[in-house]
Amino acid sequence: MNSRIQAEQQKSSQDLTASARTSAPVLEVKSAAKAYGDHMALRNIDFTVHSGEWWGIVGPNGSGKSTLLHLLSGVLAPSSGSILIKGKPVKEYSRRALSRLIAVLQQDGLPEIDYSVRDVVAMGRYPYQDWLGRDQSDGEEVVDRVLEQLELSPFADRLLTELSGGQRQRVALAKVMAQEPEILLLDEPTTYLDIHYQLQFMELLADWRRRTGITIVAVLHDLNLASLFCDSIYGLRAGESFMQGSPDECVTEEHLRSLFQVDPVMIRHPQHELPQFLLKKKD
Template sequence: MIEAKQVVKRIGNRDILQEISFSVGIGRMYGIIGPNGAGKTTLLQLLSGTDAPTSGEVLFQGQAITSIKRKDLAKRVAVLQQGGIPAAAFTVREVVQMGRFPFQNWLGEESADSEQLIDDAIETMGLTALANRQVDQLSGGERQRVALAKVMVQEPELLLLDEPTTYLDIGYQVQLLDTVKRWQQERQLTVIAVLHDLNLAAHYCDELLVLQHGRTAADGPPSAIMKPELILDVFGARAVILPHPETGVPQLLLAPSVPPSERRS
């Protein structure tokens, strides 16, 4: 589906990414993790085709992604950005409709009617009651749902998520990733997600890529990545790894060096 080959990104004289290579097959969910400043967001920009690598290349279904016309690419690749939709005076429905932009001609017309699709996306994200509210009156979590509804109507083959759970309450974090996962399984959608929560990453992703200082520190299935030595090396945190009692997926417990303060009774 998508493949990165020896991708290097240099900004000024700083190497943001060095020799990153990996490939993601159709219908897979691929996670990118790593500490802040490791180059995760930059890598996602390169994968979305809005930015070109300094050297190396990103291939989308065998074709150099920078050679595909922007509007054609937007019919197949959608991006859910960090922070969701900014405050704007547009209504929820108007913003969701904007997801159809790549399919419209300059008069805003489409070959087929997309109203049903838009209604469905709004309903799936539980936004029906808010459909005619302006997005600047919504909470951060509601706006993130609007953003997801917008990428849904874009009907992509590849979905890129940039820290989609930041600023969300834990309930919404799980809800959002469940929705993406369900969608991935139903439609053979390929997903690449930058995640900062390692436990969620281990749970939802088939494979993980660990970035450190712009290099690949490790990649493989969650069971191979969730190792105390690796976590200490990359994140500088001591951790205990336990299997999840319900699913058996490796989960991480932080192990601070200072013992907890004594309880006063």
């Protein structure tokens, strides 16, 4: 992506963030905790996400990131505290109503199954189908538009088994785009992608947000990518809140050393002036 487009996307992101701060919260986590027997996976989690923001959830393995995402999606119920979606407890939504508001993309994307790309993307229209499986809106037009936006139209009749991992992840994104949610939750979506597809995937998300104002909450391992794309970062350590704020506030030498037990070298991105880091090699 050239520097002009990157600059435009960065300005758009800043505009979205500024307008989001004046809007009502779409997602609120209030003193949320999750226990499995005697084990407290999460405790005292508090943060608020406004419409159009992009939040990155970071932390070491076992810190509770995926559990937090499951609470946000309604898959798990908090042991205490509350999760509010647009001011209403998530538990009060029906599954169909919730699926019209929230889409979830897991890290493993889509399995290699004998379904065509178009059929898989059309599965995203499930929340809008009646009991006979008929889409109650312009479903086919939505699917066609999403395929075109993600440059998947030439692959529409191809089976998933014929696609690369990066292409399948793009189809997985197309499926949740066809769902037309207001909030997108992602669990380490770039884990199995090479650096080309990682950047492409994040840029596709940024473009979707620029066009629609969708709210994104993503669990991410790559803090450099999180710094480049996210407005706010929420860090977890051992199930508790460790840090919360902008990339400048969170991606620091002190935080990285404490959170991940690494010795970083901090730099600034030459185009965006956002914090990035390198890792020192032990002598």
